Amino acid sequence: MKSSQFAKGFQARPDTTSSEKRTALDRLNAIDGLVQDSPKTREPVGRASQPEPAVDSAGDSLAAPEHESAEYRAWRIDQGYRPGQIIELPLKAIKPSPFNPRHFYLKSSIAELAVNLAKQGQQQAIHVIPDYAVPGSYFVSDGGRRVRALKEANREVVKAIVVDLPIGLQSYKLGYDLNVQRDSQTVFDNAVVWKRFIDDRHFQSQRELAEHLGLDESTVAVALSIGKLPETVMQEMVARPDRFGSNMAYQVGRYHGARGTDATLRLINRILADDLSTRQVADIVKGRATPQESPKPAARQRYAQRLEIKFDGVSVGDLKSYGDDRLELRLKGLTKDRRDAILHQIEAMLKAK
Template identity: 85%
Template sequence: MKPSQFAKGFQARPDITSSEKRTALDRLNAIDGLVQEKSQTRSTLNQPSPPEVTTPGVDAAAEIPIENESAEYRAWRVEHGYRPGQVIELPLKAIKPSPFNPRHFYLKSSIAELAVNLAKQGQQQAIHVIPDYGNPGNYFVSDGGRRVRALKEANKETVKAIVIDLPIGIESYKLGYDLNVQRDSQTVFDNAVVWRRFLDESHFQSQKELAEHLGLDESTVAVALSIAKLPEVVMQEMVARTDRFGSNMAYQVGRYHTARGTDATLRLINRILSDDLSTRQVADIVKGRANTQESPKPAGRQRYAQRLEIKLDGASVGDLKSYGDDRLELRLKGLSKERRDDILRQIEQILQAK
């Protein structure tokens, strides 16, 4: 079945039952629970506990029917001798994005950082894929798009994957959306682009219908759709700093863009970051209550001009801020005594260098 045919079933149903409302997340957690249980069993036997990676083949157990599985998935399982929850190696070239991926934006810096980690440590967590039944040998990513991109950047040829039983459509989208929300990796900018596309492609007839199907307030969808009017170059600038640009701030930036255009909006974004403007201050600028050239800084408090987040081993440990032309402020936390002392020695050497 082609992706476009799957998409035809992506219509909201007002008579959906309470059991159908349960997210596919329950099913995915059950699969991951089986994999985790196997790892724990190996640990009790003092054996290594990475995911068991196999190549599908003839397996009598795979022919045993599974309750509530789709006919397409069962046929695929039997053909490949696959057991649900089994971790297998698949060629990266056979993996492709899902047309219902909840993510749209992937930061290059984040992908590059993960690629370095994967090159050193290998893939520790399997991705989840859905067979493309219309194109045998190909798979849609259900969860793990960032890992796939990083593996490609690390010049890997295969990926560890668990094949799950989901249709490409609302169920696979909702699964990915729920997972991303749990991880805090789903942004209002992803929602803006994807939800706008859902409406443009008539998967939903109105923002009200979309909101009802996702179990969200209509106002939440309305704000995201207003942000979707922004050019992608503007959204990209805010995606890089989602700690500063939540839905309310992005909404105000969208209003400013409507009145002033792209170039002025990009300058406003830079000023929001450099002057640490609040959402209310930006709203005042949008309404014309504050001059866009003024600096609404609290009296007696100097704002930093630039801020660099510092990461060690992939984890944020602090930041480096610059003030004016002659002041730097370094703040680090969570360091071991040895690493702290080593950093102090390096800073001292830099300052003493001629």
């Protein structure tokens, strides 16, 4: 691949081998240990803290960690930075990486975190990589959500650890693998970013992309199909990962190709309101049903116990129990006073500790 295919500040390098990947993961996993070994009290240095020089046996001003890249070593010696040290950086110096595996961040989640940060301050440092081509600026490696929340909270600085990690597509692959381990990577993130990789010709085909990520080509193909959806449609599904996995999103994408955005948004609302299954949505896509049709009712769950309720010898309803955690009370034919009295008694029981 040509270096011109990469964003400014990144280098084109061969695909990461398993050995290189382990080295990068080792660097990241070692960060917590470095932080624990660093002094507890630090003084800001240009809003960042100056480390106390660490002298090794050879007399170097700063000891070089194992596997340290030459570029990072030159930067940290010039800055007087100790690996793993938490420093404060201007928030305006932090920028998103064009190889960030995450694309979607829920506004509600960012707003909630912003309120928390405003009250308690930033408790966990983000990880950043120096933009060696633009001194004084940094790419976010881990902590994009915190950066957005700090901006929402009108903060001017961010606590950060400057890390020595691969750049370019290697940076994406490392972040992707870590997000998969954390279960925070979504099919919609993949859809947008992978489509951009193909459009920008970082990869010549979906097969090449699949091989680079170590995935089945069919998995990449489904994501690229979903990536054709407008972001307004994907945003409606991102907030409900429990309902919109890759298979459901794929069917929604097929429907959008035939019916357009407005009809697709109505279908998404119907999926949520009527709890449609992927098979039911597939039938709609194939024309076997319409979004306006009521889906086939699911088989009713059999109650475990049933208690008939009588007032003055007359049956007015029943109380049913299902499984271990569900009760269903159904009453009818009551006077308003009796209904209200029962309601108040139930409320009192639920409020009782």
